[in-house]
Amino acid sequence: MITQLLLLILTAIIFYGVGWCCATRKKPTVHSESLQHDTDMMLAIESYLSGIEAFNRQVTPVWAAQIESSRTLMDTALTELTQRFDGIVGNLDRLLISSHVVRTKSDDSVFESSRDKLGEVATSLDKALQAKQHMLDEIHGLAGFIAEMKIMATQVARIADQTNLLALNIAIETAKAGDSGLDFALIADEVRKLSTLSGNTGKNITAKVEQISSAISSTFTAVEQNVAIDLAESHQKIQQVLNELGGVFFELKNSSDQLGNLTQGIKTEIAESLVQFQFHERINQTLSHIYDSINWLPNCLAQCQNDWPHEFNLIDIDSMLSDLQNRYAVQELHPKYRTEPYSQIQPSKISFY
Amino acid sequence: MSKTILIIDDSASTRQVAGITLKSAGYDVIEAVDGKDALSKLDGQKIHLIISDVNMPIMDGISFVKEARKLDGYKFTPIVMLTSELLERKKQEGQAAGAKAWVIKPIQPAQMLAAINKLILP
Numbered sequence: 001m002i003t004q005l006l007l008l009i010l011t012a013i014i015f016y017g018v019g020w021c022c023a024t025r026k027k028p029t030v031h032s033e034s035l036q037h038d039t040d041m042m043l044a045i046e047s048y049l050s051g052i053e054a055f056n057r058q059v060t061p062v063w064a065a066q067i068e069s070s071r072t073l074m075d076t077a078l079t080e081l082t083q084r085f086d087g088i089v090g091n092l093d094r095l096l097i098s099s100h101v102v103r104t105k106s107d108d109s110v111f112e113s114s115r116d117k118l119g120e121v122a123t124s125l126d127k128a129l130q131a132k133q134h135m136l137d138e139i140h141g142l143a144g145f146i147a148e149m150k151i152m153a154t155q156v157a158r159i160a161d162q163t164n165l166l167a168l169n170i171a172i173e174t175a176k177a178g179d180s181g182l183d184f185a186l187i188a189d190e191v192r193k194l195s196t197l198s199g200n201t202g203k204n205i206t207a208k209v210e211q212i213s214s215a216i217s218s219t220f221t222a223v224e225q226n227v228a229i230d231l232a233e234s235h236q237k238i239q240q241v242l243n244e245l246g247g248v249f250f251e252l253k254n255s256s257d258q259l260g261n262l263t264q265g266i267k268t269e270i271a272e273s274l275v276q277f278q279f280h281e282r283i284n285q286t287l288s289h290i291y292d293s294i295n296w297l298p299n300c301l302a303q304c305q306n307d308w309p310h311e312f313n314l315i316d317i318d319s320m321l322s323d324l325q326n327r328y329a330v331q332e333l334h335p336k337y338r339t340e341p342y343s344q345i346q347p348s349k350i351s352f353y
Numbered sequence: 354m355s356k357t358i359l360i361i362d363d364s365a366s367t368r369q370v371a372g373i374t375l376k377s378a379g380y381d382v383i384e385a386v387d388g389k390d391a392l393s394k395l396d397g398q399k400i401h402l403i404i405s406d407v408n409m410p411i412m413d414g415i416s417f418v419k420e421a422r423k424l425d426g427y428k429f430t431p432i433v434m435l436t437s438e439l440l441e442r443k444k445q446e447g448q449a450a451g452a453k454a455w456v457i458k459p460i461q462p463a464q465m466l467a468a469i470n471k472l473i474l475p
Binding site: 082276279280349 | 365369447
């Protein structure tokens, strides 16, 4: 577009200048004044053409350099941008892989397996508590033996009392028998000693049995209470742990699912956005053609002035436009359509051979 | 095992953009800057599909296709021309040289992958 505009402006200026000169030259005059006028005109045209040449030499290279510089900057920036996008997509892929690993590990089968294992622990605990209960039953059985032992101790004490009484009676009868009963008195003494000893032993047995009974009773009471607490607390704690774990697993799985979906969505957005970068090549092509055209202009104008001042060749606009048209491979960028707005992008075409 | 695709384009950004789409789809990607560079990278390794630009310096896409078809192991490798070229003449040159498809940019990633799936070697 810029190229064509420049060409038109320059062509118009040149035609005007040449036309004016030709019009002036068509009026021959024999007067020296007219000759002077023609000479002045030729000098003016020479000066004018020199100006155009200077414009070509000095201004057009600046345009060309600026366009080339812009094209290079754009190319560099887009290359870096696509590299960054490549890095972002790579990181998203790694995130998706991590998310997939977490989701795999936190699915329901893991939670079920954990719950089964905790259940096995609870079963083992129950068995331990049952064994403890059995022991309590055995201890309870001991209490019965203790009662029997108490009875036996009482009987021993009674036997000792009876024996003592017997010894006393023997002593009385022996005393009545006088000297003939002396031997029996000795026997009675021994029996009395024996009964005293039996009585003391019986008391000791009773005392010990009382102590044992008291200890067993205390132990039994304490253990019985602990068994009940252990069982209830254990089940409660296990259930609490399971509930908390279940909640954590559920939240973790949900978060991981959301993260995976978001990541995939971002990847899709990036991929679709990158489609726009494909226009970079067309922009690059267009700027390259403009650069070539601007560099071509000085030669074109120089050719027009080749035969000056004998004649002035007109710029072959049709040839220039035809050449430009052949350079543009893309329909939207043809000079032919330069007056039309850049309309909706045509959908891609895939042709299979 | 993932399949390998060779991308040939003198534009680094174009190669990267195509590479992002192909890598996301699970393909391994090899890049070349022009036809001559691509020929040097063929070197006997298994390539399942080639995507090539047309207008490139040193060796253009059409010339590359002709040369690749002369090489053992690459006579039947599917080659897709991915280009801005709209001229019918160029498209016919691509067909004559041995390309399997002519794709005009811009192209959506899904369209590119669908075309590749249709052509890629097993």
